Amino acid sequence: MVVLEAQSISKSYVAGSRSISVLDHVSLSVAEGEFLVVQGESGSGKSTLLSILSGLDTVDEGRVLIEGRDITNLGEDELAPVRNSSFGFVFQSYHLVPSLTALENVMFPAELRGDRQAREKAEGLLMRVGLSDRAGSFPHQLSGGEKQRCAICRALINGPRIIFADEPTGNLDSVNGKAVLDLLLELRREKSTTLVMVTHSRSIAAKAGRVVTLRDGRVETGNFDV
Numbered sequence: 001m002v003v004l005e006a007q008s009i010s011k012s013y014v015a016g017s018r019s020i021s022v023l024d025h026v027s028l029s030v031a032e033g034e035f036l037v038v039q040g041e042s043g044s045g046k047s048t049l050l051s052i053l054s055g056l057d058t059v060d061e062g063r064v065l066i067e068g069r070d071i072t073n074l075g076e077d078e079l080a081p082v083r084n085s086s087f088g089f090v091f092q093s094y095h096l097v098p099s100l101t102a103l104e105n106v107m108f109p110a111e112l113r114g115d116r117q118a119r120e121k122a123e124g125l126l127m128r129v130g131l132s133d134r135a136g137s138f139p140h141q142l143s144g145g146e147k148q149r150c151a152i153c154r155a156l157i158n159g160p161r162i163i164f165a166d167e168p169t170g171n172l173d174s175v176n177g178k179a180v181l182d183l184l185l186e187l188r189r190e191k192s193t194t195l196v197m198v199t200h201s202r203s204i205a206a207k208a209g210r211v212v213t214l215r216d217g218r219v220e221t222g223n224f225d226v
C-alpha cells in the first residue's frame with residue numbers, strides 16, 4: 001500500500017529578483033513500512049522535499065497524498081492534527097524545547113492531543129532508549145546523542161505511521177550516529193513504521209530499502225553516489 005505520494009510537485013523560492021527552482025515536477029511514492037533514503041548534494045532540495053511530504057511546507061504545483069488523502073490544499077487547522085498524530089519528526093539539530101525537561105519534551109506531542117497516558121508513555125520510551133536517569137534533565141544538560149535519542153522518543157510517542165528524519169545523525173560522531181540509526185531501525189521494524197530519511201551516509205543508504213537522489217530538481221533512483 002502506498003502511504004505517501006508526491007505527484008509532479010514543483011517548488012521555487014524567490015531570491016531577490018530571481019526565482020530558484022528547487023523541485024521540478026518530482027513524483028515519488030512511498031510504500032507502507034518502507035525505509036527510503038533521500039540523498040543529494042547540499043542545496044539539492046532534500047529538506048524542502050521532506051517538508052512538503054510531511055505537510056510542513058506547501059507546493060507551487062502538484063499534489064501530495066497521505067494514505068490516499070490529498071493534503072495539498074488543507075489549511076493549517078486541518079494539517080496540524082494529521083502531522084501530530086500520523087508523523088514523527090527527527091531533525092539534525094534535535095529541535096528540543098530548551099525550557100522543558102527531556103521527559104516533558106517527549107510528552108509534549110501526546111499532551112497536545114489530550115493523551116492521559118502521556119507521562120507513562122514518555123517514561124516507557126525514555127527507558128527504552130536508556131535515558132530514564134536523564135528524564136529530569138534539560139536539553140543543554142544532555143549530550144548530542146542523548147538529545148537525539150530524546151527527540152526520537154518525542155517522534156514516536158503518538159505511534160506515527162511515518163517517521164521523517166532529516167540528517168538525524170548529521171551532528172553526531174560515528175558511535176552515537178550508529179546508536180541513533182540502530183534505534184530508529186529497530187523501532188521501525190517493531191511497528192512496521194515507514195521511514196523517510198535524508199542522509200549523506202553511504203553506510204545508512206546501504207541499509208535502506210530504496211535510495212533516491214535529488215539532482216537539479218529531479219529525482220534519480222538507484223544511484224548511491226552523491
Ligand SMILES: Nc1ncnc2c1ncn2[C@@H]1O[C@H](COP(=O)(O)OP(=O)(O)O)[C@@H](O)[C@H]1O
Nearest residue numbers: 013014022040041042043044045046047048049
Ligand atoms: N525558505 C527558503 N527561502 C528561500 N530559499 C530557500 C528556502 N528554503 C530552502 N531554500 C533554498 O532551496 C534550495 C534547497 O534547499 P534545501 O531543501 O534546504 O536543500 P538540502 O536540504 O538538500 O540541503 C537551496 O538553494 C536553499 O537555499
Ligand SMILES: [Mg+2]
Nearest residue numbers: 046047048166
Ligand atoms: Mg537539508
